Amino acid sequence: MAKKLVEVFTAGCSICERTVKQVKDLTQYSSEHDVVVYDLNKQCDTNECEDKAKEYGVQSVPSVTINGKLMDCCSHRGVNFDTLQAEILGH
Template structure:
């Protein structure tokens, strides 16, 4: 399995936290994935998280980007966890 950069965009809401947990569960046994969580409510020290959210076209959270692209699991206003699992694990 190839290394992937998985970026999560959240606002600290319960659905966001469920998504963070799901991603961490999917990646916990693989050192090949880097997981970065951006809580847009807390902001970043720089504008990095806001800039990335704009770059990826994120309109709602939670949202997941994999290797610099908004994941298909998040393209229809919400997270489809089956699609998310397939995208991270390559199923």
């Protein structure tokens, strides 16, 4: 399995935190994945999180990208965890 960079964009809300937990649960047993969480409410020391959100086309939170691509599971209303699991684990 190829290494993946999974980035989660949140606003620190309870729905976002569930998404962060779900992503971490899906990736916890694999050293093949790096997970980075960006809380857009807290912003970044640099503009990195805002710049990435714009670059990836993040329109709502929570949103998840893998290797710089906004996942289809996050393009609509809420996160579809079955689709996200398939993307992360390759099922």
